[in-house]
Amino acid sequence: xxxxxxxxxxxxxxxxxxxxxxxxxxxxxxDIGVNGGVFRATEGLLSKHGAERVVDTPLAESGIxxxxxxxSLNGMLPxxxxxxxxxIYPAFEQVVSHAARLRHRTRGQFTTPLVxxxxxxxxxxxxxxxxxxxxxxxxHTPGLKVVVPATPYDAKGLLISAIEDPxxxxxxxxxxLYRAFKEEVPEEMYRVPIGKARIVExxxxxxxxxxxxxxxxxxLAAKQIAQEKGWSCEIIDLRSLYPLDLDTxxxxxxxxxxxxxxxxxxxxxxxxxxxxxxxxDEALIYLKAPVKRITGYDVPVPFFTLEDSYMPTPAxxxxxxxxxxxx
Amino acid sequence: MLIEKDMRARAAALTGRxxxxxxxxxxxxxxxxxxxQQGIENRIDPALMVRMYxxxxxxxxxxxxxxxxxxxxxxxxxxxxxxxxxxxxxSALALKEGDWMFPTYRDHAAILTHGQTLENxxxxxxxxxxxxxxxxxxxxxxxxxPIATQMLHAAGAAWANKIKGEGAISIAYFGDGATSExxxxxxxxxxGVYQLPVLFFCQNNGYAISVPFQRQSAxxxxxxxxxxxxxxxxxxxGNDIFAVWLAVREAIERAQAGRGPTLIEAVTFxxxxxxxxxxxxKYRDQxxxxxxxxxxRDPIERLxxxxxxxxxxxxxxxxxxMNKLTDEIEAAFAKVEALPKTRPVDMFxxxxxxxxxxxxxxxxxxxxxxxxxxxxx
Numbered sequence: 155x156x157x158x159x160x161x162x163x164x165x166x167x168x169x170x171x172x173x174x175x176x177x178x179x180x181x182x183x184x185d186i187g188v189n190g191g192v193f194r195a196t197e198g199l200l201s202k203h204g205a206e207r208v209v210d211t212p213l214a215e216s217g218i219x220x221x222x223x224x225x226s227l228n229g230m231l232p233x234x235x236x237x238x239x240x241x242i243y244p245a246f247e248q249v250v251s252h253a254a255r256l257r258h259r260t261r262g263q264f265t266t267p268l269v270x271x272x273x274x275x276x277x278x279x280x281x282x283x284x285x286x287x288x289x290x291x292x293x294h295t296p297g298l299k300v301v302v303p304a305t306p307y308d309a310k311g312l313l314i315s316a317i318e319d320p321x322x323x324x325x326x327x328x329x330x331l332y333r334a335f336k337e338e339v340p341e342e343m344y345r346v347p348i349g350k351a352r353i354v355e356x357x358x359x360x361x362x363x364x365x366x367x368x369x370x371x372x373x374l375a376a377k378q379i380a381q382e383k384g385w386s387c388e389i390i391d392l393r394s395l396y397p398l399d400l401d402t403x404x405x406x407x408x409x410x411x412x413x414x415x416x417x418x419x420x421x422x423x424x425x426x427x428x429x430x431x432x433x434x435d436e437a438l439i440y441l442k443a444p445v446k447r448i449t450g451y452d453v454p455v456p457f458f459t460l461e462d463s464y465m466p467t468p469a470x471x472x473x474x475x476x477x478x479x480x481x
Numbered sequence: 482m483l484i485e486k487d488m489r490a491r492a493a494a495l496t497g498r499x500x501x502x503x504x505x506x507x508x509x510x511x512x513x514x515x516x517x518q519q520g521i522e523n524r525i526d527p528a529l530m531v532r533m534y535x536x537x538x539x540x541x542x543x544x545x546x547x548x549x550x551x552x553x554x555x556x557x558x559x560x561x562x563x564x565x566x567x568x569x570x571x572s573a574l575a576l577k578e579g580d581w582m583f584p585t586y587r588d589h590a591a592i593l594t595h596g597q598t599l600e601n602x603x604x605x606x607x608x609x610x611x612x613x614x615x616x617x618x619x620x621x622x623x624x625x626x627p628i629a630t631q632m633l634h635a636a637g638a639a640w641a642n643k644i645k646g647e648g649a650i651s652i653a654y655f656g657d658g659a660t661s662e663x664x665x666x667x668x669x670x671x672x673g674v675y676q677l678p679v680l681f682f683c684q685n686n687g688y689a690i691s692v693p694f695q696r697q698s699a700x701x702x703x704x705x706x707x708x709x710x711x712x713x714x715x716x717x718x719g720n721d722i723f724a725v726w727l728a729v730r731e732a733i734e735r736a737q738a739g740r741g742p743t744l745i746e747a748v749t750f751x752x753x754x755x756x757x758x759x760x761x762x763k764y765r766d767q768x769x770x771x772x773x774x775x776x777x778r779d780p781i782e783r784l785x786x787x788x789x790x791x792x793x794x795x796x797x798x799x800x801x802x803m804n805k806l807t808d809e810i811e812a813a814f815a816k817v818e819a820l821p822k823t824r825p826v827d828m829f830x831x832x833x834x835x836x837x838x839x840x841x842x843x844x845x846x847x848x849x850x851x852x853x854x855x856x857x858x
Contacts, residue, residue: 206644211671211674212667212670212671214670214671216630216663216667217633217636217664217668219633220630220633220634221634221636221640221668223634224633224634224637224638224639224640224641225637225640227637227638228637229641244663247627247630248633251626252627252630252634256622257831257832257833258610258830259610259613259623260614260623261610261611261614262830265834297832297833349837397837397839398839400838
């Protein structure tokens with residue numbers, strides 16, 4: 155059957171199916187029950203699975219993550235929702251000091267197989283502190299995995315993998331893509347493996363690495379440049395920010411000899427810096443030009459009237475491609 | 482009551498408030514002189530009384546040994562608990578095997594009583610990660626260093642206990658300083674909202690490193706915070722092991738009956754420093770306070786007086802116990818000191834369930850830098 159889903163619908167289905175599949179799975183977060191989540195990702199799940207498994211919590215991020223750690227230590231598989239990534243700061247200590255470290259500290263005796271779902275990124279004209287893209291804080295923390303779907307198909311498959319993963323996973327949902335488009339999403343419980351990038355478009359002149367909502371922007375720029383200049387860009391959706399799919403990244407750079415990284419996070423110490431360094435380590439002699447980064451600026455994410463100016467645009471990416479091609 | 486007088490006077494001096502605010506009563510069973518205040522016939526088995534004494538003595542012997550070893554440079558910085566044995570041992574003895582314990586870095590007496598090994602305790606303070614493990618079948622988490630954070634883990638584990646319906650409970654240990662942290666409030670709130678089978682066990686030892694409780698909090702007691710979350714709270718003499726044990730037993734029964742969490746404030750005192758890295762003389766009148774507490778309220782002496790009166794303890798028994806404990810502790814330390822050194826390459830293990838490529842790569846790079854003897858270049 156041909157079913158076309160938005161990313162939100164795909165996420166809801168993944169949660170619904172895992173709740174039905176495994177009694178250890180439970181959801182907890184603010185407004186996720188009766189209200190179905192601020193973006194309605196958990197709509198309908200309370201009535202279907204009951205208030206013991208889809209739990210509206212007090213307004214307390216540290217409480218949500220801290221209790222999810224305790225639940226996961228004691229045999230449950232909690233999926234905690236934080237309403238926006240920038241709201242996670244009160245729980246930051248729980249994530250980095252405990253969730254990420256308990257396996258290592260106890261030599262594998264105690265583990266915290268929990269998932270933290272949270273919308274992130276700009277592009278929906280959200281209020282202040284609703285648009286940040288601070289994945290680097292978590293990518294920098296050993297013990298965590300960080301994944302970002304860019305399509306409804308990946309959202310479902312990656313979320314199921316995240317819930318089944320024995321380690322804590324930060325599942326970042328690009329707010330801008332929640333309802334941006336629909337695509338076919340299979341009904342069965344399929345898995346998209348964590349740690350594997352996706353080649354979105356094959357190309358031969360330049361590799362573009364992106365994730366989340368930047369995929370669409372990068373695709374637009376690549377299409378434009380193909381028409382304009384006839385250059386062929388290979389577009390790679392990283393999907394898994396930690397661990398990175400080094401093999402796919404390096405194979406692509408060896409093929410094209412040029413690399414452009416696009417992210418909406420701030421430039422300094424953003425993941426683009428890490429990818430650049432990995433390319434230098436593994437593929438320097440294949441490079442025909444320096445690796446280029448097109449990113450959000452090193453300023454606080456501005457209020458939404460300036461959102462479009464802050465984020466990488468097709469025009470900025472286009473210029474980045476030209477600079478790299480003409481180096 | 483020593484601490485009550487002290488608190489009223491200090492609070493008045495610091496805040497200019499009236500002294501006549503009602504302070505919740507302190508639950509006490511035996512006075513510092515070993516006099517019985519409440520009926521305990523048939524409530525505490527004589528064999529358990531002796532066990533309480535032996536466990537407290539064992540914990541103190543370990544603590545003193547650890548301080549000496551730190552001074553000798555054979556273990557690292559250490560957090561002593563001498564003076565707090567009744568609070569820790571009494572609460573831990575009230576638990577059963579499968580209960581979940583979430584300690585801080587000062588709760589060695591509690592974890593030893595609940596089944597942690599002396600070897601692991603030494604290993605932890607020797608800077609070896611194996612010391613975070615506990616014997617199979619025990620649910621003792623490693624000491625939480627970030628303050629109050631473990632209270633939420635206890636709430637979460639209790640939540641899972643409630644879901645699973647196995648009757649186990651969780652206990653979180655924390656100090657007076659922790660009650661200023663957000664996680665303290667979040668944990669009490671979650672536990673109250675979901676009626677979780679969890680005990681929040683505070684050892685109010687009067688000082689968070691150097692800051693006295695009167696500067697930590699404007700509320701005169703910790704237990705009065707329970708009222709704000711509509712959960713039961715009890716304030717006990719933390720140096721009276723019978724009072725602690727009875728209070729914790731009652732809280733456990735309530736938790737097991739599905740009636741939710743309890744906040745317990747055990748009023749106690751640490752004789753020594755926060756850790757071996759600070760000097761308590763700098764922030765409190767060490768001699769006067771330690772003397773008052775040691776001479777008038779010591780938890781072990783108090784129980785000893787009582788046991789001797791009841792003819793449950795003798796000097797011969799004391800000698801036998803001390804010899805046994807010395808041997809046990811010496812043997813445990815000798816065992817860990819004789820262990821081969823930690824293999825540096827072990828730091829690459831257990832970061833994830835499956836090792837990701839970058840850690841494998843860094844591990845290989847590390848190994849390639851080892852010299853022929855296995856030392857690090």
